[in-house]
Amino acid sequence: MKPFKKIYTALIATTLIFSACKEDHIDPTKPKDNNAQELITTVVLNGYNANNPTANPFSIKWEDLDGDGGNAPTMDTLILDSGVSYRVQVLMLDKTKMPYDTISNEVIIEGVEHQLFYTLSNNLTSKLNFERLDMDSNNPPLPIGLDIKITPIHNKPFEVPLMGSVNVKLSHYDGVPKTTSPSAESDIDIHLPIKLK
């Protein structure tokens, strides 16, 4: 019977091991505020006249402070003058953090894996040109798109004001090579209304 003493001992030991695994204390009556998530709550476009940095300034934003669901996002209209070229800097913020977390700085650092795409609504494609000026360190370099130039195209006269929109998409290339087309993972995908005067 000797070998079985060992087995009994082993069994008792296992019992102890199993019972000794202390369970997480579960108390449903005290819900925690689960707000550690890093979000992008706000996209800001700061612009000025490309030929005169002090002229035609604007700052507009797209904002959804409570994240997915909940309250609907708010958005300003991008009002552009058809006679002016604009230089625009794009800022992405997490306003749930104090001080605000500037996500766009991270995007610049991770530039090789990110790219912003600007797609105009059909009625604006022949009227405006969005040009991405900042480049990543890929070889050959590919645009990032946080620093842009908006130029009106004067091919034929059109009636103003013209209402349209631009789709701003931040594509994320994680494990897939960055190319000139958007990836299947969008960190940002918003529509900004445009009023072209």
Place this chain on the structure above:
Amino acid sequence: MFQNTIRILLLCCLPLICANVFATSVTSKLYTLSVTIVDSVTKQPLEAASISIAELHKNTIANASGIGVFDSLPKGYYTVQCAFLGYHPQQLKVWVDADKRIVIELCPESTHLHEVEIKSHTDDLTRLNIQTRTTIDAQWIERNRGNNIADMLKQIPGVTSISSGVAIAKPVIRGLHSNRLVTVNDGVRQEGQQWGADHGTEIDPFSSNKIEVIKGASSVEYGAEAIGGVIRMSPREFKDTKGVNGELSLNAAANNKMVASSLLLEGAHGIKHKLSWRTQGTMRKAGDSRTPSYVLSNTGFNELNGNYAMHYQFKNLHAEFTQSYFSTSIAILRASHVGNTSDLLQVILSGTPAYVVPFTYNIQNPRQEVNHKVSAFKTYYAFKSGAKIQAQWSLQYNNRKEYDRPPRWATSQQNNPTPQYYLQLKTQLGELKFEHPKWKNFKGAWGASWMKQENVSEGLQPIIPNFIATTSGIFAIEKWQKNRWVFEGGLRYDWRAQTRYFLVNKLAISEDKNYGSATFSVASSYWLNQHVKFQLQQSSAWRAPSINELYSNGLHGGTATYEIGNSNLLPERSYNTEIEVTYTNKKWNVELNLYRNYINNFIYKLPINTPIVSIRGAFPQFVFTQHDALLQGADFVAHHFINKQFTASIIASCLHAQQTDDNNPLIYMPANRLGLQIQYQQPKIWKLHDVFIQPKYSYVAKQSRYPDGTDYTNPPDGYGLIDINFGFEQHIGKQTLRWSFSMYNVLNSSYRDYLSRYRYFVLEPGRNMMIRLTIPFNIYNKIKKHETI
């Protein structure tokens, strides 16, 4: 004389309890068992005594010579039950591996009862239940064990599975799944976050020796929620003879390079105070699966499980303590986690996954980390009168962490990822059952159950709130059996009190909801003659809305949908009618089931026209809603025993599921299917024993019934797959090796399955080969060789 008969029979059978062979109708050769029932005093045959085989749910009536014959029994270990008015019922375990004749002597109730050991499961109310059920035995499980448990159950007509890759699959019974089914493992109701279609079954696939699927509402016995059916998994029975032995199982698969091994040890000691034990450890590791054209990147899993059980017996008192631990890491197909709806549509349009890298065992985000712990204590006392009292208490912890891939700019999450949600569920369950002795022609059981669940949700976006829910129920089942008729009736009442805890402006608020309702079922079966049996069942069951249906609020990464609960949902109530006809003779075994399940207030997800607009784009919004639904269909199975070597089988099932308020088809319902199988078996070829070859063709039709315009794409085309199973037993000296080989999807077909949650993104896995080896071994055994068969 009587005691001797019993003793010899028992002795013959005992070593085989551990021999891992239970009843089946799927793979074995067929034998005839002839049972003669005589009065133990006068030795006169007892005409019209009822004889049944519990495992196969076969019943017969003894003829004028007291003889009842069971045709076409597969090799196996059976419980033969005999009953006759005015006699003590008798139950015997019989090993059938050849045509056999046994004599059972019944004691008249007037005489003193002989002391007979009655062997039965602790939780065995099943003999009281005449509902449609299918059992998968140990041998079948061993020969078909694959990536998950749900895949094994697909062999049963009416059972399909909803899957998220090979690692996550859960059974669907006649179109119902998740929280409409109850899974019972080793007598304990398995409680995890089973509401999620991508939350698999958290049970060691090597620990089950027998799986029973009960189709249709079984709520009287198993509690509200078993509205669609029950899956009962049972481990190996405890070793009965003194000694220690074990079994080593090794599995390997080619497609995802899975390796799995499981070691089981069991023993029994003592005679008067008998202690039996069993312990098992399992490890499974798999890498990325492959379709015919590309690797499914990030679809591996890594599983580690352990359990032990102890059983103590003193005379008629049994006590059992078990603990089990299950843990798994499951990689979620990288290409299935898309940004938003337009990303998803782009992926569907391109037809190929966005992310494919060479094969790896690595598990990256998105992934699931789940562990499940169960401790259970069961005890029962069997009275000499046949009555039995049973008490059970269990404690379960289910921890589920689901990780998404954090965006690159989220540096703190990159360095130290927080799960998207971390759900901790604690479940305590208590059960008390009393089975009364046979009285007139009645047998029955009464019981009460109590369950308390506590859930804590944490993480970045916990999808369900914290809650405490208490469910209590009482039930009674009675069965009346005489000659060719069996009637059964059951009644149950359940109360559920649920409190949810949530924050409003950082202030904890609680909200109560209470439900209570009754469940009933009536059934009858009638043997027209030796071959034909009719069965009719009518039942009504209810289910309180589950926590996610009431309160879920969040984004479902896998399908880019935003799910919103509805706290005003009412309980569901089902009215289920079922007719079953069985025909059995030497050559045929045919079973046809027709069912009609009307569910009042059926809860499902309804897409809403206005999408949720977020900074990451637009997501379609699904709101839980309820309407009346009608699910009706048929399940059919026929085995034709051509000769001793060949068996041909047909399995078919169809389902018509309609939402009756707007008269629209219900979404995500399994398509009609058909399976054809030929089995060849030979007890010995050359030096190989128990040789079998089993080619199989299964066809799944295209689901043509779906609500228009609610899904991203139409259901995929139908498909046909060929599988081949082959195996044998090798005897090297005293050592037995059991081998089986399977090739799935032999033609390496490219297909998509409507019930796969990955179907938007990728094809299903291609050809797969599996090798399985089981090595039973003996460490120490008291039984001498000549006493065993």
